[in-house]
Amino acid sequence: MPDRYDIFIVGGGINGCGIARDAAGRGYSVCLCEMNDLASGTSSMSTKLVHGGLRYLEYFEFRLVREALIEREILWSMAPHIIWPLRFVLPHDSSQRPAWFLRLGLFLYDHIGGRKLLPPTKSLDLSRDKLGQALNGRFRRGFEYSDCWVDDARLVVLNARDARRRGADIRSRTRVVSARPNGSDWQLHLENRETDTKEVVRARLIINAAGPWVDTVLKDVFGQNDPANVRLVQGSHIVVKKLFDHDRCYIFQNADKRIVFAIPYEGDYTLIGTTDQDYAADPGAAGISPAISEAEVDYLLAAANQYFDSPICRGDIVWSYSGVRPLYDDGASEAQRATRDYIVKSGEDAGKPPVINIFGGKITTYRRLAESVMDRVEERLGKRKSAWTARAPLPGGDFDVNGQAGLCAQLSEDHPYLQDDHIARLVRHYGTDSLRILDGATTLEDLGKHFGAGLYEREVAWLMSDEWAMRAEDVAWRRSKLGLKLSGAQMADLEAWMQDRRRREAAARTNNGS
């Protein structure tokens, strides 16, 4: 571990981890600190789409849409286990934006973003097509177009893993308490929230990738007076039992001009979201996500019930989650209109070492954001290597974009004792790393204790040793979504097992004198 890093990153969401990976691969020494679990902020609370953002065309955000559209196929090929194509069905009737307007938007969407592999837009006759069966009979026409799905929290952890593989020091549950200039360096005070230990490190440059906390970090960590750069906008989702039996996603246009998605989720469910409401509360130094409000639940149920033939109600909701978008405050009047583009700003305090602040952004454009941050880094620290991430697979993603079925077949042949749905989940989570996780196992017993829902000791041990999981909730809600299927008792059992393992490992380290 160096006593002085080139780059110190505050925040282990998608932007921090994406930058850490890019920077480590270019040969800089990097330290990243995340105050909670990796991806515990906004980056596990998204709608999970790698998308151009059809509706941003209405706000003339052509640069953002084009960049995001191009990223779809790049990200898909970097991580085909956690990112895959998703077809969107847009039902249409005369009360909505006119059909010619949608056709024009979809034409642009198909043509401005370097689409090579994803299928193009087509028109649908929903009165005959099976895709219309779940919908209210008044929707007789529609369109179908392409974007992609992503497991957002796993994308974060895969970037962190690759950053570490390339030499970065990644620390979770470590809060950055203060940063002060010390000669030409920054001196940072860190606090490990698990062990309650404190540490001081030095760095030549700091990147503030704290998402919704970016202004809080400027104020509390750097001691600035009341910075006001971000507009915090809450977005919530509800999860209900599966509402339709196909693999397409619906995109619904609301009377308020907003859109709501209904997406096939984790095999047995439908994910419905999102909302856009200004978030007035302090995001909190502890980093706790907000809860969905009653008004948001009503809004999402009403939006879905305008479209689906069988109405859904509060009792159908099995889970909900909320996140806060850290949007750059561009002065837009409505939350839905505020730009989704990212802004990279260098702190220009004369005589102080450099700091780069990140505002806004999307999961979809995190890789490009990291590249533009690296342009700024090179201005200050000198160039080492060129941009490289577009062609380098993330851990477990070193297989063809259409190779999931082949990988499942290989796993099934090597491990005939596993059920098909278990194999499919392992491949979706870990890609080719599934082979390493299962290495040497020849029976189900070899996988160790079963915690429920197909989660075995072997996988949990991997998540603890290779993916920074420390708590049951890290495993159940971010490294996977098995929390939807594990009971309260099973979660408690998993937590007890993980803490016992951590105690035993700590004792072994003490005995070895390390």
Ligand SMILES: Cc1cc2nc3c(=O)[nH]c(=O)nc-3n(C[C@H](O)[C@H](O)[C@H](O)COP(=O)(O)OP(=O)(O)OC[C@H]3O[C@@H](n4cnc5c(N)ncnc54)[C@H](O)[C@@H]3O)c2cc1C
């Ligand atoms: C409802 C919703 C839906 C969305 N849907 C999509 C979508 O479908 N597609 C898409 O591309 N984008 C989507 N987005 C946008 C996307 O999720 C965000 O832009 C992105 O996750 C922001 O990542 P981040 O790394 O900047 O922030 P975060 O993920 O919040 O990471 C910042 C991290 O910094 C940490 N931190 C803060 N202070 C400190 C400190 N002092 N010390 C150490 N760590 C600290 C926090 O704990 C946090 O984990 C959506 C956002 C929301 C809210």
